[in-house]
Amino acid sequence: MNQIHTPTPKDQSAFKDLDAYWRAANYVSVGQIFLWDNPLLRRPLALADVKPMLLGHWGTTPGQNFIYVHLNRVIKAYDLDMIYVSGPGHGGPAVVGNTYLEGSYSEVYPEISRDESGLRKLFRQFSFPGGIPSHASPECPGSIHEGGELGYSLSHSFGAVFDNPELIVACVVGDGEAETGPLATAWHSNKFLDPATDGAVLPILHLNGYKIANPTVLARITHEELEQFFRGCGWTPIFVEGHEPVQMHALMAAALDQAVQEIRRFQCQAREHGQMERPRWPMIVLNSPKGWTGPKEVDGEPNEGNFRSHQVPLHPAEHAGHLKLLEDWLLSYRPDELFDEHGGLRPELAALAPSGLRRMGANPHANGGQLLRDLKMPDYREYAAQVPAPGVPGVGDTRVLGPFLRDVARLNDAERNFRILGPDETVSNGLAAVFETTNRQWNAATAPDDKWLAPQGRVMEMLSEHQCEGWLEGYLLTGRHGLFNCYEAFIHIVDSMFNQHAKWLNVSADLPWRRKIASLNYLLASHVWRQDHNGFTHQDPGFIDLVVNKSAEVVRVYLPPDANCLLSVMDHCLRSRHYVNVVIAGKHPAPQWLTMDAAVAHCAAGIGIWEWASNESADGEAGAEPDVVMACCGDVPTLETLAAVSILREALPDLRVRVVNVVDLMKLQPPSEHPHGLSDEGFDALFTRDKPVIFAFHAYPWLIHRLTYRRTNHKNIHVRGYKEEGTITTPFDMTVLNDLDRFHLVMDAIDRLPQTGAEGANLKVRLAAKLEEHKRHIRTYGQDMPEIRNWRW
Numbered sequence: 001m002n003q004i005h006t007p008t009p010k011d012q013s014a015f016k017d018l019d020a021y022w023r024a025a026n027y028v029s030v031g032q033i034f035l036w037d038n039p040l041l042r043r044p045l046a047l048a049d050v051k052p053m054l055l056g057h058w059g060t061t062p063g064q065n066f067i068y069v070h071l072n073r074v075i076k077a078y079d080l081d082m083i084y085v086s087g088p089g090h091g092g093p094a095v096v097g098n099t100y101l102e103g104s105y106s107e108v109y110p111e112i113s114r115d116e117s118g119l120r121k122l123f124r125q126f127s128f129p130g131g132i133p134s135h136a137s138p139e140c141p142g143s144i145h146e147g148g149e150l151g152y153s154l155s156h157s158f159g160a161v162f163d164n165p166e167l168i169v170a171c172v173v174g175d176g177e178a179e180t181g182p183l184a185t186a187w188h189s190n191k192f193l194d195p196a197t198d199g200a201v202l203p204i205l206h207l208n209g210y211k212i213a214n215p216t217v218l219a220r221i222t223h224e225e226l227e228q229f230f231r232g233c234g235w236t237p238i239f240v241e242g243h244e245p246v247q248m249h250a251l252m253a254a255a256l257d258q259a260v261q262e263i264r265r266f267q268c269q270a271r272e273h274g275q276m277e278r279p280r281w282p283m284i285v286l287n288s289p290k291g292w293t294g295p296k297e298v299d300g301e302p303n304e305g306n307f308r309s310h311q312v313p314l315h316p317a318e319h320a321g322h323l324k325l326l327e328d329w330l331l332s333y334r335p336d337e338l339f340d341e342h343g344g345l346r347p348e349l350a351a352l353a354p355s356g357l358r359r360m361g362a363n364p365h366a367n368g369g370q371l372l373r374d375l376k377m378p379d380y381r382e383y384a385a386q387v388p389a390p391g392v393p394g395v396g397d398t399r400v401l402g403p404f405l406r407d408v409a410r411l412n413d414a415e416r417n418f419r420i421l422g423p424d425e426t427v428s429n430g431l432a433a434v435f436e437t438t439n440r441q442w443n444a445a446t447a448p449d450d451k452w453l454a455p456q457g458r459v460m461e462m463l464s465e466h467q468c469e470g471w472l473e474g475y476l477l478t479g480r481h482g483l484f485n486c487y488e489a490f491i492h493i494v495d496s497m498f499n500q501h502a503k504w505l506n507v508s509a510d511l512p513w514r515r516k517i518a519s520l521n522y523l524l525a526s527h528v529w530r531q532d533h534n535g536f537t538h539q540d541p542g543f544i545d546l547v548v549n550k551s552a553e554v555v556r557v558y559l560p561p562d563a564n565c566l567l568s569v570m571d572h573c574l575r576s577r578h579y580v581n582v583v584i585a586g587k588h589p590a591p592q593w594l595t596m597d598a599a600v601a602h603c604a605a606g607i608g609i610w611e612w613a614s615n616e617s618a619d620g621e622a623g624a625e626p627d628v629v630m631a632c633c634g635d636v637p638t639l640e641t642l643a644a645v646s647i648l649r650e651a652l653p654d655l656r657v658r659v660v661n662v663v664d665l666m667k668l669q670p671p672s673e674h675p676h677g678l679s680d681e682g683f684d685a686l687f688t689r690d691k692p693v694i695f696a697f698h699a700y701p702w703l704i705h706r707l708t709y710r711r712t713n714h715k716n717i718h719v720r721g722y723k724e725e726g727t728i729t730t731p732f733d734m735t736v737l738n739d740l741d742r743f744h745l746v747m748d749a750i751d752r753l754p755q756t757g758a759e760g761a762n763l764k765v766r767l768a769a770k771l772e773e774h775k776r777h778i779r780t781y782g783q784d785m786p787e788i789r790n791w792r793w
Helices: 009-034 061-078 092-102 104-108 116-125 153-161 181-192 223-232 245-273 322-331 397-411 432-436 465-477 489-508 543-547 563-575 596-605 635-651 680-687 702-708 731-737 742-751 754-781
Strands: 081-086 167-174 200-207 236-241 282-287 418-422 459-461 481-487 520-525 555-558 580-584 607-609 628-633 657-662 693-697 717-720
Touching (some): 009 061, 009 322, 061 081, 061 092, 061 245, 092 104, 153 167, 153 200, 181 200, 181 465, 200 245, 223 236, 223 282, 397 418, 418 465, 459 465, 465 481, 465 489, 465 520, 481 489, 489 520, 489 543, 489 580, 543 555, 563 596, 596 607, 635 742, 635 754, 693 742, 702 717, 731 754
Parallel strands (some): 167 200, 200 282, 236 282, 418 459, 418 481, 481 520, 628 657, 628 693
Antiparallel strands (some): 607 657
């Protein structure tokens, strides 16, 4: 346990300045929440000086101010390259206020000047219409983590320090946030950190006792149990506990000195002496009152050290006496000692902050696009599957992609700016080739028969989709590149994390001072149509629906039909900037349709007619329209559509059939809705204005209707897709259960083509018999019929 340090007179003198800076940060924070005018209380506070709408979070803010002030000290003392991650990012007044005091905020926003006028603007804009959010949002310099949704701070922090050997991330973890599943798991990220080539994360548990209306779990267990918990997770906790400022300054200064020295010692042992034993990294537990330095009581109820201080503790417009409480609170920080006659922070206090790029608000790692370097990319065409004719067998699309990703990792190994992440699924998803050139990074114990585990590696796997997502987001936000591969059904685990990252990209794209970062790339394999062996629990393609809800400026969805299209798409995604790219591809052996040249052209267009599969102009008639459009999007829907077309062309040779394949899902929307969207004229040229369209889709069918509802021919579009029917069964039976199979697609076409007459009716009868034969066969033999398994175009 940390011993109480008795401050010396020299300490007390140094801490006096630190305390003054802390008071300034607290004053600026309270001002942001409450004040509309009179920013320095140069006259008595009036109700007209108070904002009509009070929003924000006070409870966590003073503790974060305390931490930030002390981090400034150690940055200067040790010349640290450090950024700040605010887990309780709803304490936005702290990060905004501290970047303002250090000067980085005014450099980004010159109108928020470092004087009384600028202070007034700073206060007015906070959590106000047309201003800035109350969280540690993208608008705040130095922020890579908004913290509006709790649980991801530690994951982001570790992602930021991978391959950043000089960087330290000071990660403030709220004790309420520590109750979330992602954060609870993130403590184990220390088993993946390489002290030789990675930076360090310094977690600071902000143990202030309460959430919104309840105590926190970690605050209500014994000191011994809390210490045992962190030691059991592999950390060395340093405790800073109390509420009296002078004593707390001394404890915090000693704790940070100890932590920084321990971090440097571990890194020196690894980098200079080759000692690779996993460090027991330091962390700090700051046990301080919630709402520290705020009103002790409000309306006879305890406030400081209580959940009531969580948000806005005073409401002067509604409660008599609150205006006086607010004035007394602000004056308790003695602003006349902190700011000069012009409203600027007094020079002797401003000098306590680091300078230049060492300021946490100006650190380039917190604006990762400044550091982003292009990936070195192999020529994806060299990895092409050979397709001498459409329909040749393939080994599995992601298995063709694997060697390409292997060489992306190899070419960028020296730069250390590319990683592949996944929840123990890289091999399962068909990407085992990457282990020909790299390992899984792993710094826990190993056994002799382990494979591909090493302290350094370009692949990171942990059976937590949350950690993989959070690590990758932190890695991207600090200027690197990566790919997240995952089973399609379980990418839903990070739905909310994706939401937050997409919102971050959307907001930051409109901030000219924020540079664009590498795209967040998802490769979803082991998808819904080939999870027949795992069953219903593994069958869900709904992540696409969530993705297309986000801003069209940042989301892209690709469903390549074969390996060569997958190579082309992935090359494009890895080169792209500031998007979320979702790529869905299969890993099982499947037919290959396009040569590499044809695939490149098809993917560039994103959608197109496959002339070789169509027969609409078989009689040589120029400009002939088809009788039916057979459309497909996704590898299995493409296979079943082409099988259906082969049946139609053989059984009904006079029928004119057009095959349209979609790679870029967003092509279906109008250009007014998505920048990739087809014009109405372009859409009609593919899908006609009045002919039936049978659309086989990878995911839930209603998404196609949603994307195309404005189109001229929407009323004739009939979509087949996943309709929540699944079980452990054969691959083809999965399509049958959802009416996506070739037989149902043919029958759908006949139902909309009265001109097929008796021939069409007879064909439907034969196909219905085939479906019955299929059911009997799989129940007897446990596999699909030979004519299905051995079908060729």
